[in-house]
Amino acid sequence: EVQLVQSGAEVKKPGESLKISCKGSGYSFTSYWIGWVRQMPGKGLEWMGIIYPGDSDTRYSPSFQGQVTISADKSISTAYLQWSSLKASDTAMYYCARHKEYYGMDVWGQGTTVTVSS
């Protein structure tokens, strides 16, 4: 079964760092892009960026460039989203999804809730 499994919910304080993960299985992890999507409470979907684990080619939305870092470790079929200094406004659900070329985001992780509060 093709699936993406994300790491568990996080509660952090402003200024702390965080790295969440997305592990792929059931397919060739290096052959598909992995994207990250933010959904703030009660709001819509926002595309953050995308990485191709095969060569680590990474693209960011202008809205998130410099705010987060997307990476991948193909040896363990895992993509990451990280922050160096969290803000309260980073409180959201974060989804990873496989982007199948020409098809869109066809497989989604279950989401990781990040809460940033003092």
Place this chain on the structure above:
Amino acid sequence: DIQMTQSPSTLSASVGDRVTITCRASQSISSWLAWYQQKPGKAPKLLIYKASSLESGVPSRFSGSGSGTEFTLTISSLQPDDFATYYCQQYNSYSRLTFGGGTKVEIK
């Protein structure tokens, strides 16, 4: 950046109704458009890709059309399981994928 504008933002409909949601791109994206369904507390689900291709396992009452800058998602006969929020997404360029603002389909 390519902006995606969905309308309406909310739609009230009854079971059995034909429902149409529109998505407009700020510039041509050819047919590189996907539609997703999201239910509360769940991850989005791909319904339609390349503007009009039905994802495997998705009921045939869902259909997509359009190209260039104007796209529609149609549900031919709304079912109880279809009450959800729907999003369009353009993937014309892997450097700048963007979602529409969403359309919530509510029970009338």
